[in-house]
Amino acid sequence: MPDQTSRDDRVAIDPAMHEIFKQLSDGADPEEVPFGQLKDVFLMAACLGYARKKRRPLPTKTRDIIRLETFSQSDLPVLYALAIATTGDVDILDQGYEFLTIAEEYANEGIHILQENLLNQRGRPLWNLVDLVRHEVQSG
Amino acid sequence: MKLDNIEIENFRQYGGIQRATFSTHSQKNITVFNGNNGCGKTSLFIAINWCLYGEGAENIGELINKEAARKTPAGQEVCARVKLSFRHGGERFISSRELAGIKREDGSVETRTKPSFTLMRIQADGQAIEIKNPIGMMNTILPSNVRTFFLFDGEKIDNFARPDSRDEVRYAIYNVLKLEILERAKNHLSQVAAEHRKELKQASSGELLELLETEDRKRKEKENAINKIQELERERDSAKRKIVDIEKRLRELQSARNLQLQRDGIQEQLERTENDLRNAVKEIREITIRYHSIIASDAIEKARAILDKKRERGEIPSGIRQQFVRDLLEQGKCICGRPIKEGDPSHTHLQGILKRSVSGALEDKVLNTNVTLNILETQNAGIYNQLESAMKRRVQFTDRIRDLQSELDDVTRQLQGSPIEEIAELEGKRKTFEMDIERHHLEIGKCRGIIEDRDREIAELTKQIEQAQKRKSKNELLTRKISLAQQSADAVDKIYQELGEDVRQSIEAKTQEIFKKLVWKESHFKNISLGPDYQLEVIDRYGLPARPELSAGERQVLSLSFITAMVRVSEEEAPIVMDTPFGRLSSEHRASITENLPGLTPQLVLFVTDEELHDEARKNLEKRIGKEYRLIFDPKISSTTIEEAT
């Protein structure tokens, strides 16, 4: 099947949430800044969105934050898995970077979950994150 | 401007092409066109106006020659055209205006389009170049609004000397003397200055200053915080040193020694445990972010199931690649080496696989995914365990730290409660220093927070300042523009006032001079006055305005004097073209005018009837006539021809 070049390989987010992404990944104190890189925030957000079965479409004006090559060899398959599980088929992988759109929409939902649970609560973000992931695993 | 020659085609009475040349001789500067009324005298006069300015031909009926129109077949075009060549400022020009019409079936001529006008400049090599902005050019040669002062109709000759002709006089002076230009320039420049002033008011003022002050303040606050941190660190370090000294002393004192050594041991452990805690936290952080694959384990499971199914159905050849299958088909061989032919069931089967199977690139992705997802699934359990273990350790370390701290407190209490005064005192001081250090830490933390905030704010302000600076330099330019426009307007105004006054006086003097030359009743009149109110007056010898007593002829002469005075003062190089100028003058006036007129203008063109120009008048003009023509109307062809008079 031909590679559809309708989108590129840059991961995009809602510009309004850019600050949150930065806040969660930019800083030295591990208890304040739970994630080391933007891509980690994105992955977690995408998986959270999937777990809650919610996708939030991006606005028309988006902001590119990560190049696909930033993801490791073990990260990409997770993004693929999200796409395959959502569409029910592997064909999605054959449509250029369309699979990224699915991940972006899950992440756009997930980043709000991260904001709510990590930053808008009492306690330091890292411990809020631990609580969150433990909770997700238990209920999932 | 000096007229050279005219070519007139199918214009009013002039059928076919008629030509005439104007005299450009300096002495014999008069060109005379003789013709009776109705012959086309006025038409020729109009032709000149029409050619140069497109004016003077309103409400006079058809422009296209009737005979030419009649001869034109239906559906064909017929044109009226006037071509005038002249020179100005050392250059030669040709102006040409043409009105085209279509002959209709019913015999009438339809002129739907406006006349077309071209102005060309003749270069030294003879080539004619069309001028792109002909009206602009004509305005620098001889603008249309002063046309009537140079190409004038004898019937209107007394316009300026009539009572209440102030406006006409003013208009004349303003336009011929170009004062109009100064007045317009002054008004427009003032307008520009006023508009820019409005603009400047609307633009923000003092904004840049405010921003810079705020930025300054923020920077100072940040600097203060940095300095504060340094100070606090110094105090903290000093306190730490003091504690070290105290502990050293306590070690030396017999009764305190043991406790201090105990304390040393506890502190060492505390340090280690705090380090362990830090590492545990780091580990927790690293593990937690890998939790995403656990959270999405559902997706991973589903994806794997789908991939498995595809493999079972043979849509993902496990180990067999698409290219391989293609190669087989091409070679017509099966894996086992048996030949395959089209139509064979094995051939069909392979093709089926090929069709259903996925492309090479996708296959790589899929195989890769498969492998990784396998790994992730197996790892997930490990991740879970790791986190739980690290969290447990964190709790342990935190507890241990708490215990160690309470042990330290215990030591302090014992030392403080020592019967030996020195020991109690030292420990007391030590405790105080410890609390100071804690306080310093808090303060340092706060200051760091302030620095972070200020940095963010300063970055934002810098952006705003950049924008404001862009606006400011616009405002500076605007201010300069206002000043420049206003200064220019004021300068022009000043020039205009002084010049206006100057001009009026010059024209007054000149008019006087000319009037005296032209009027034979000189003794009656003392002076001409052209007041600031632009009323043209003749002053009698009693010093009173004599205008009501002027005869019609005298008024005409006054007007004429004024016009020629204007022309002289303006030093405008322009011909004077007069249509029936002497019709209403008395013979005495005619005589004196004809004697003096040629000397007042570089080129004089007269359209006269036979009665106008005879006897003394003609005698006066005779020696200065350079070219003379007769306009002859032939009723048979209803056309006038221009013939040179011998």
Add this chain to the structure above:
Amino acid sequence: MLGSAMQEKVLALFKDYDPSVKAVIAEVLALEQEHLSMKNPRGVVEKIEEIVERIAKNETR
């Protein structure tokens, strides 16, 4: 533009002015002359704004 005697007078009145002002006046007068025959010449004010802008900008070079 004006007669030579007149022109001399104008130049004399001019001479004490700022060179930028002189430049503006010269261009504006030429512009007005070009549009003299029009009663309400459109676009003249805009053109004058351009002249002022250009000459004002040149000053800061």
